[in-house]
Amino acid sequence: MDAGQPEFGKIVVFGTGLIGGSFALGLKAAGAVEEVVGFGRTPSTLRVAQELGVIDRAGINPAHEIGDADIVLVATPVAQMPEIFARIAPYLGPNTIVTDGGSTKGDVVAAARAAFRGHIGKFVPAHPIAGAENSGPSAARHDLYQGKKVVVTPLDENNDERLDRVKRAWALCGADIYELTPEMHDRVFAAVSHLPHLLSFALVHDLAVRDDAELFFTFAASGFRDFTRIAASHPEMWRDICLANRQALLGELDSYRAQLDDLRDALDKADGERLEDVFGIARQARREWAGS
Numbered sequence: 001m002d003a004g005q006p007e008f009g010k011i012v013v014f015g016t017g018l019i020g021g022s023f024a025l026g027l028k029a030a031g032a033v034e035e036v037v038g039f040g041r042t043p044s045t046l047r048v049a050q051e052l053g054v055i056d057r058a059g060i061n062p063a064h065e066i067g068d069a070d071i072v073l074v075a076t077p078v079a080q081m082p083e084i085f086a087r088i089a090p091y092l093g094p095n096t097i098v099t100d101g102g103s104t105k106g107d108v109v110a111a112a113r114a115a116f117r118g119h120i121g122k123f124v125p126a127h128p129i130a131g132a133e134n135s136g137p138s139a140a141r142h143d144l145y146q147g148k149k150v151v152v153t154p155l156d157e158n159n160d161e162r163l164d165r166v167k168r169a170w171a172l173c174g175a176d177i178y179e180l181t182p183e184m185h186d187r188v189f190a191a192v193s194h195l196p197h198l199l200s201f202a203l204v205h206d207l208a209v210r211d212d213a214e215l216f217f218t219f220a221a222s223g224f225r226d227f228t229r230i231a232a233s234h235p236e237m238w239r240d241i242c243l244a245n246r247q248a249l250l251g252e253l254d255s256y257r258a259q260l261d262d263l264r265d266a267l268d269k270a271d272g273e274r275l276e277d278v279f280g281i282a283r284q285a286r287r288e289w290a291g292s
């Protein structure tokens with residue numbers, strides 16, 4: 001690498017929203033990329049992404065953009081990825097590395113294997129553990145990944161050079177890099193991300209469909225705000241995540257229902273000791289986790 005020369009030449013981003021856009025802005029802020037080309041579902045999103053400086057230009061034909069790209073990041077809802085992988089597979093160049101930002105890994109890896117076949121080593125799966133309830137290019141931030149974790153789930157076919165390039169790109173965005181297997185990843189995030197989103201959507205939905213919903217929302221305060229921030233997240237994205245990881249999520253949901261049944265039983269019996277026990281263990285775990 002020449003002094004003053006960005007580490008990456010061309011980066012292609014499919015899905016220039018919160019996750020893809022923040023990756024592009026993070027690399028730009030680090031002076032680590034020459035050009036960012038965006039592909040989107042709608043021209044208006046790409047126009048906004050370009051106006052905001054998230055991308056330098058919109059791509060028109062993958063056949064002209066993939067072969068000389070250093071990294072192709074696919075950061076669309078996960079159900080869109082199989083078709084995108086199939087579209088770009090014929091055009092991978094000798095140095096092209098494909099990665100993704102999807103919240104689930106088992107389904108994404110399976111889709112990549114089906115599309116890339118003998119070239120699967122060029123696909124390095126990843127998941128930034130950073131985000132927000134906001135979406136689209138206007139939600140993208142150059143510092144979204146600063147001090148946050150990115151989980152890479154390497155494949156046996158990934159060589160060290162490709163793995164290191166993907167890790168390096170995320171590190172340049174300010175992230176700390178971790179590794180899990182795709183299976184372990186999906187089991188963990190079913191519990192600590194996918195279930196909480198499902199519960200938050202469920203609570204707000206339960207209130208929103210009541211005839212007197214307004215009464216409840218009028219008086220809902222900071223506890224409700226904290227519990228439900230993530231219910232403002234993108235429905236399509238969360239539909240895809242829940243369906244993609246539904247086996248692990250069903251397991252976590254069953255375990256949570258058992259916990260609720262236990263609390264219901266304690267309430268029914270006016271068993272304050274049991275309630276305090278559960279609340280106490282939860283409080284300590286939450287405080288230790290949050291460092292407070």
Ligand SMILES: NC(=O)c1ccc[n+]([C@@H]2O[C@H](COP(=O)([O-])OP(=O)(O)OC[C@H]3O[C@@H](n4cnc5c(N)ncnc54)[C@H](O)[C@@H]3O)[C@@H](O)[C@H]2O)c1
Nearest residue numbers: 015017018019040041075076077078102103131132135136
């Ligand atoms: N939001 C989060 O907190 C978060 C965190 C980590 C990972 N993720 C994952 O990152 C991915 C993107 O999420 P996001 O929050 O950036 O969503 P987003 O809605 O902000 O951005 C996604 C973008 O993809 C575009 N898109 C949809 N289908 C497309 C297609 N077929 N081709 C090209 N572009 C397409 C959309 O128009 C949108 O601009 C998802 O897979 C999600 O699971 C999200």
Ligand SMILES: O=C(O)C(=O)C[C@]1(C(=O)O)C=C[C@@H](O)C=C1
Nearest residue numbers: 103128129130131132133193230
């Ligand atoms: O901060 C938020 O709004 C998020 O939901 C971020 C969050 C999560 O923590 O669950 C959501 C999905 C991801 O794949 C990673 C991170």
